[in-house]
Amino acid sequence: MYLIGIDVGGMSIKGGLVDSESGKILYQTAITTAEKYDTSNSFSEDIAKVVALVIEGSKVSFDNVVGIGIGQPGTIDSERGVVRYSNNIAIENVPVVDDLHKKGYNCPIYINNDANCAALGEYIFGAGRGYKDICFVTLGTGVGSGIIINGKLFEGRSSAGAEAGHMVIVANGERCTCGRKGCWEAYASATALIRQTKAVMEKAPDSMMHEIAKEEGKVSGKTAFVAAKRGDRAGQDVVDAYINYIGEGLVNLANIFRPDAILIGGGISRERDYLTIPLQKKMDAEAYGGEHNPRVIVKAASLQNDAGILGAAALVINKE
């Protein structure tokens, strides 16, 4: 049987047909996200358009589609199937699931926050397979998180929980986009890494990071990692401090949820072992109760570019 996964982003709305057993994407397509959605319905129409394109392009019968999942940044009321608020697409209170049902898609349809979808995708199709309890963290522009408890997505009341990126790890620290000071996101996101890299570069005019940034055309999330790998002391300092900030949040999650594993996704996770080995070391050294408590594994997420579509499709399996 098949699942349809829709991955909504600020640039494009991707859709894919997924084999529910193998987790393979059999067909995929995309349209450009509109710069502005005038009426709430025009957004749902774009979603419906992608669903239609997937069915048309993949040539499967809609009768064989078990369900549709939609992953979307923002604040989602997953119970009622409503996008409450989405910052980067500028829509509010759109009843996407109802709209799609009205357009004749009479299968189960679910919508959820993109980080929750990514967690589910890894749990069902990726690096989280075989575990019962995982935390998933995505290190990108922000820090997103998704929590799986006993095989099911944990969302908090009205799906307003699982926002671990907005857990303060430095009281009175850097201002976060959410308004608080010192959130994990303000220290462990790629955005934060770039800020930290620039700050150290200013004080270290001889660091290789200057040259690397020039080659790349800008300071990026890679600059300090590349420099550190070439033996640059200042670059290594940036990386060490940054990894330590990531680790503070990971150990916090371990102490709160004590999952089997914590998976790391997002752009920064491409550093793989360079990131996960020191993080595992910190986890083993600092997680509460030491050897009296079961170990929490730290590993990189595995779905990469397919994460969006597979995560959205996984919503259907989560609800079955």
Place this chain on the structure above:
Amino acid sequence: MYLIGIDVGGMSIKGGLVDSESGKILYQTAITTAEKYDTSNSFSEDIAKVVALVIEGSKVSFDNVVGIGIGQPGTIDSERGVVRYSNNIAIENVPVVDDLHKKGYNCPIYINNDANCAALGEYIFGAGRGYKDICFVTLGTGVGSGIIINGKLFEGRSSAGAEAGHMVIVANGERCTCGRKGCWEAYASATALIRQTKAVMEKAPDSMMHEIAKEEGKVSGKTAFVAAKRGDRAGQDVVDAYINYIGEGLVNLANIFRPDAILIGGGISRERDYLTIPLQKKMDAEAYGGEHNPRVIVKAASLQNDAGILGAAALVINKE
């Protein structure tokens, strides 16, 4: 029907007979905790002794006892009914539940961490009644926490989660008893408050806190609160900073769990409104998503001195 609740502490082991409907303690008694338990069995014998004293003293038939719950500080394997490790009673790997069954107590018997019990107690018999999801936090020598999700205790894998006191809120901050630096416990416990009070007193020789501490015979968790209420500026500064640290952790819990309410217990919670009003204000201002997300209520726990016995007894109801 009746429940038996056993509250194990470093000084005494209390036992009570609880009416399962009203949550009233109908009879209670206690014995002194031994300074040292030579064999693991001698600890279970003391627990059995308290159970026997409760049955004898209350004159109920054991047939009317639905179950026995035991609350205990330390690392507990609640699934297997084993005290894995308890710091202040110095016991390790004691299979308390099996031991009691062997002594002929053939009813359901549960053991859990004292903070988890307190959370359950408040949820079933106290300030948490009527909610579905609560976080409970106890501010005492340390910071303990218990989490109720959808009406059930959430413990993490092998009951090793729900240790929110060991969530870092000040990266590279004060050393915590757990070995990490900057845990919430190292900033929001009564112990931390005393340290913070002493530090400000040193710099403020004219503060009323000196006089108040002299009256009380020592610097305590009350010193700064009393001074602040009398209009002392330095005392108010201590209280403001301390409440802010408590608040950082509470908002973190709100963002992670988005419960209906967070309840505060432990000695410090006797400050009631003086504590909960500014904490509610911080919660409303800082919890993620603002008005787009449902409000999280902050309130004081209500069971006070009965919390230990009622919390332990509530374990039986949690499992039913």
